[in-house]
Amino acid sequence: MxxxxxxxxxxxxxxxxxxxxxxxxxxxxxxxxxxxxxxxxxxxxxxxxxxxxxxxxxxxxxxxxxxxxxxxxxxxxxxxxxxxxxxxxxxxxxxxxxxxxxxxxxxxxxxxxxxxLAPMLEKNPPEMPFVALLISGGHTLLIQVENIGSYRLLGESLDDAVGEAFDKTAKMLGLGYPGGAKLSSLAKQGQPKHKFPRPMTDRPGLDFSFSGLKTFALNTINASENTEQDKADIAAAFQNAVADTLSIKCKRALQQSGLKKLVVAGGVSANQHIRATLTEMANKEQVAIHFPRLExxxxxxxxxxxxxxxxxxxxxxxxxxxxxxxxxxxxxxxxxx
Ligand SMILES: Nc1ncnc2c1ncn2[C@@H]1O[C@H](COP(=O)(O)OP(=O)(O)OP(=O)(O)O)[C@@H](O)[C@H]1O
Ligand SMILES: [Mg+2]
CATH class of the missing domain: 3.30.420.40 (ATPase, nucleotide binding domain)
Incomplete structure (x- = not known):
């Protein structure tokens, strides 16, 4: 059909x-x-x-x-x-x-x-059940997928979505709209010198909160001399904090569900640093990881x-x-x- x-x-x-x-x-x-x-x-x-x-x-x-x-x-x-x-x-x-x-x-x-379901369009699609992390402009969702239409919400963002936090932080760094991919390119030139928090990882649960990271970025920008290098360092520290936070929560969801497959999708899953961090965690946990092609x-x-x-x-x-x-x-x- x-x-x-x-x-x-x-x-x-x-x-x-x-x-x-x-x-x-x-x-x-x-x-x-x-x-x-x-x-x-x-x-x-x-x-x-x-x-x-x-x-x-x-x-x-x-x-x-x-x-x-x-x-x-x-x-x-x-x-x-x-x-x-x-x-x-x-x-x-x-x-x-x-x-x-x-x-x-x-x-x-x-x-x-x-x-x-976008990763199902790839050559080796994951078989259900699996844990899915959806990170996009409007959503941050951790879902246990049993079957088509059988989706159990494990956790979500209580405030900003990941993509929204990327876009707002990019705007503060003067990168224009939509800034997620631009922030990610800038981060390649920076060192993650600043110690950003990993929100809500010090307590149990699978929910997220990203609005504090955005405020932390604003305070760090205001306290810096705002040179191009400062901006790149802040972008790198912000991106690292997001990637680590997502990785900690995915590991937790995989352990809690006992599932050995992780699917990551949505606009922010195009981010190379997030892909690398999640892949490293998945390899350590002996979990298969699937992403859609970039487009x-x-x-x-x-x-x-x-x-x-x-x-x-x-x-x-x-x-x-x-x-x-x-x-x-x-x-x-x-x-x-
Ligand atoms: N390389 C990247 N790094 C970080 N963020 C990125 C990257 N590429 C795209 N994004 C972000 O992905 C988001 C767009 O993704 P997507 O199109 O899936 O979201 P949306 O459709 O607007 O929201 P939703 O799907 O929740 O309705 C934007 O916030 C954009 O900044
Ligand atoms: Mg979308």
């Missing part, structure tokens, strides 16, 4: 086609980042309008590049939440309308389920096509409603079917 996947939850329009046996047939992505960077963050109304402009041409492009036609499609998967309401509605209403016109089922996909760490249509295909194969689908939820807990995804 060929499944068309549509992602429009935030500032990226992503479209892909996945086949349950042949794998990923094609995918394309349009990022709005240049448009929003002028404003220092995502402007929701502009995001929605741009999705309207880009979505249909991208669907045509993916069909053409995959040498497929609309009547080859067996289903349409769309991101139904969490995300920006207007942006979600563009994807949901387009997907729902096309599914109706093409007489095929539509399935609403949870955006974080998409991120969670599927951030938002994309491929992960939505994959997740939707798995759910359609389980016989799930949406009725004729346009389903969109700006807030949607991941352990509630079964209600979408």
């Amino acid at each position: 060929y499944v068309l996947g549509i992602e429009t939850s935030c500032d990226e329009t992503g479209v892909a086609i996945y086949h349950d046996q042949f794998g990923l047939m094609g995918h394309c992505l349009y990022s709005q980042v240049d448009m929003h960077s002028e404003y220092g963050g995502v402007v929701p109304e502009l995001a929605s309008r741009d999705h309207i402009r880009k979505l249909v041409p991208l669907i045509k492009q993916v069909l053409q590049e995959s040498y497929l036609k609309s009547n080859d499609m067996g289903g349409i998967a769309y991101t139904a939440g969490p995300g920006l309401m207007g942006a979600l509605l563009v994807g949901a209403s387009t997907a729902r309308s096309l599914a109706w016109a093409w007489q095929i089922p539509a399935i609403a996909v949870h955006h974080m389920e998409g991120h969670l 599927f760490c951030t938002d994309n249509g491929a992960m939505i096509a994959y997740a939707g295909c798995q759910r359609l194969l389980l016989g799930q689908q949406q009725d004729l409603e346009i389903f969109a939820r700006p807030r949607w807990p991941i352990n509630d995804t079964l209600t979408a079917s």
